[in-house]
Amino acid sequence: MPDSRQLARRSLLRAAAVTPAVAASSALWPGFSAPAAQAAEASGPVDPRDPRFTLAVMPDTQYLFDEGGSDPGPVREALMHLMRRRREDNIVFLAHLGDVTEHGTEAEMRAADEVFRSIDGRLPYSMLAGNHDVPGNSDDQRGATPYLRTFGPDRFRRMPTYGGSSPDGYHSFHVLTGGGRQWLLLALDWRASERGIAWAQGVLDSHPTLPTILTTHEVVAADDAGQASLSGYGDLLWNRLIRGNDQIFLALNGHYWPCGRTTLTNDAGHPVHLHITNYQDRYYGGAGMVRYYRFDLARGVIDVETFSPWLRGLPADRREPLQAEHAELSGDVERFTVEIDFEQRFAAFAPPVVPPPRPPSAVLVPGTVAYWRFDAAGSTPGPDGSPVAPGTVARDLTGHGNDLRAELLHQSAPEVLTWSAEHHRAQPAHASLRFDGGKGPDRGAVLRTGPGAPINGMAFLEGYTIETFIKLPEPFTGDHAFMGILSWEGRAGDAGKTSGWSPEEPTCSLNLSGERFLQFVVYPKHTDADPTSWSHALPTGRWTHVAVVNDGRRTIVYVDGSPIARNASEESRGIATLGKPFVIGATQFALSYGHGFYGWVGDTRVVARALRPEQFLRA
Structure with missing residues (x-):
């Protein structure tokens, strides 16, 4: 040197030598030497x-x-x-x-x-x-x-x-x-x-x-x-x-x-x-x-x-x-x-290296009940941004017959559901669906299983893992409070459930509150209760992986591989399904759909057992 608001379920429910890059914890780049890093670790x-x-x-x-x-x-x-x-x-x-x-x-x-x-x-x-x-x-x-x-x-x-x-x-x-x-x-x-x-x-x-x-x-x-x-x-x-x-x-x-x-x-x-x-x-x-x-x-x-x-x-x-x-x-x-x-x-000198798509066989782990993706492996996609025609089928790639069929809600225009090339970096398929649902007038689209699909009535008494990839638009405009991401149709009251917020809500659904908090609510098969989990506010303009894991006793929701804080503490065994369709893109209330999801949905998988985070689709 030279010299907000407090959340309650019932109040919210309605409101050197460069080596090839490999998967890392946050992103993928050139210049990461996997063997050396693993040895160091x-x-x-x-x-x-x-x-x-x-x-x-x-x-x-x-x-x-x-x-x-x-x-x-x-x-x-x-x-x-x-x-x-x-x-x-x-x-x-x-x-x-x-x-x-x-x-x-x-x-x-x-x-x-x-x-x-x-x-x-x-x-x-x-x-x-x-x-x-x-x-x-x-x-x-x-x-x-x-x-x-x-x-x-x-x-x-x-x-x-x-x-x-x-x-x-x-x-x-x-x-x-x-x-x-x-x-x-x-x-x-x-x-x-x-x-x-x-x-x-x-x-x-x-x-x-x-x-x-x-x-x-x-x-x-x-x-x-x-x-x-x-x-x-x-x-x-x-x-x-x-x-x-x-x-x-x-x-x-x-x-x-x-x-x-x-x-x-x-x-x-x-x-x-x-x-x-x-x-x-x-x-x-x-x-x-x-x-x-x-x-x-x-x-x-x-x-x-x-x-x-x-x-x-x-x-x-x-x-x-x-x-x-x-x-x-x-x-x-x-x-x-x-x-x-x-x-x-x-990005200009080290663009992220996106892994190639993984075939369905790579992610059909033992116990997989259904797996849907929106690329050529699971459907017949149109050009990026083009409407998904009503009646289009997304095949259940397990072969169990849980195929999804696209439907428009409330006389919605075809543009409310479009094919998209966007995807989470770690998603097996390099494709998704863009939903443009909303309120006033209610609009949206859903993908529903057929009346005889096995998943409609499965009880999942030994546990389950439900996971999906979603992305919320940036900016996140409009009122989308409690839009559904996925659910089973039906009334909890018809399953004999009386202790929940309303007998008109479905027996299992994954939703997003007005504060962008994930809400997972389930009516277990074994008891009259409605254990509900809440996440933090999800980001906009960025892909997020969500996994709901139940081990036959308790449910834990993970966001991007990490457990959330407000997981339901009540015992929860199975899902009180009623033999009605499984749906991506909305949640019913009183057997009717209000508005649809607003954002992107990617690969979605249901497994009849609890998976560990390293077994998730994002792994």
């Missing part, structure tokens, strides 16, 4: 498939490795914290931002070497030289230095993430695995020569599908308000390397203070986030401050937090005022969230 402390993982960042530690007055204790404690928390926080890597030491002397490098050896072979990390580690007026062609002898290529060769170094030894790159995909991290020297920039470009060219995090000692500087802008050297890096390589989406540096951040637009029209983090001007030379970059691919964010493990480890009642002030930092440039649609941001 089996033997290491991190989960490479978890869509939530952490990149730890450590800025300038120079005042703690200063032979004029050194105390490496805070850095040592920070590294031990990362080791203790590695599994829990899913820490896949640590990146140092340069100025490891104050003067770059042999003695200071020996002290740093001793501290960082504590994580060698236990946590992969990168180092880069700052202007205090090497002669500040030199670039990467400076030749041998104590820094290079300590933190040069030889140190990193055995790290599983290490990809290589530049011929001069001052630049390196690593390939990280997190969130079910690979990421490139470039660790660049304090000053890159023309040769250094050419080397970095060569690394990017050799890994064209990997999103890239660039770390170096200087790119941006910030004003007192935390607004960052390119420095003179940062402008050179931006124009010569960053802006023309769409892969680089995040650039991190130390060197200056105060901390800050900015977002610039690259030549492809995409955002690049540039952050400066450095605390050497703060109490105790930064007190071994660490910054967490918590990637969450499921939420599409990077959550950033900054803290000193050394100070946070002191008992709160024993911290002096300065120690308490710096244990955790919470300003706008210390604790914040970066929103990134990872799939969209990386």
